[in-house]
Amino acid sequence: MTRSVTKLTTTPEDHRIAQLAAAAIGLALIDAAIPLPLPGVKPGLANIVTLIVLARYGWATAAWVSGLRVFAGGLLLGQFLSPGFFMSLTGAVLSLLVLAFASRLPGRWFGPVSWSILAAFAHIGGQLLLARLWLIPHNGLFYLVPLFSAAALAFGIINGLIAARLLAELPATEPLTAE
């Protein structure tokens, strides 16, 4: 069966992932535009989307959205396959791994703020490890750990609160999977 026009069959799930990834990419671009004094310290606004997707649609969708954001964000910012891209990829992979566990914590006790803080620490932990092993192979790097962990805590709480608020205010159109 040959057709002149290449036709991709897409499911509603694909559309949803694409829409959410677009939102995450938009936030990642805003993120990159915010000037901050120390390289490596960023608010990580795109993670708000990841948290919401995790709560609403589950881990697999969150992983898709996060992965698409890292790759498309890297392309848009012109840092695809550069050290910055690998830093962001490592951070995203480790956060997703931690989120896989965090989202299984009892929902009565641990909400998006917990997820966000845990993911932020996983993010910076992975990046520090990659930076130490590859980019700056010197222990002097760890001199910055207190600053990085303070930033992870602060931005983790802020992003978690924003995600929690959006989750509370936006009506769930789909059955919640992570509750």
Next chain:
Amino acid sequence: MHWLALLRPGDWLVAALGLAICGVSIPLAWQGGVAEKAVIKRGGEVFAELDLSRNRQIEVPGPLGITTVRVEKRRVRVVSDPGPRQYCVRQGWLARPGEIAICAPNQVSVQVQGGKEAYDSLSY
């Protein structure tokens, strides 16, 4: 809706844990104590130990000429060096324990030392 209402009990726990990590990381990362003296070596042997609390300037003779080292306001730096690339001079002021400026061509090094010796070597 109040922001605090969005926090669940465990969230406070996780936040406290994060704060504890920040607190613990400070002494771990910023160890080495207070800078107390500058150790100047020439050809691998200690040439002088300068107390950082006293401002002074000394001249260290090496194979190429005189390397001048100055202590000022609890910091130390190489002021001038006959070496061709001037790396140790351009390093500027050293204030933290473990920091070191090496003028390799003239075989002179200046290192800041604190009360306790931090690990200062890397091996591969």
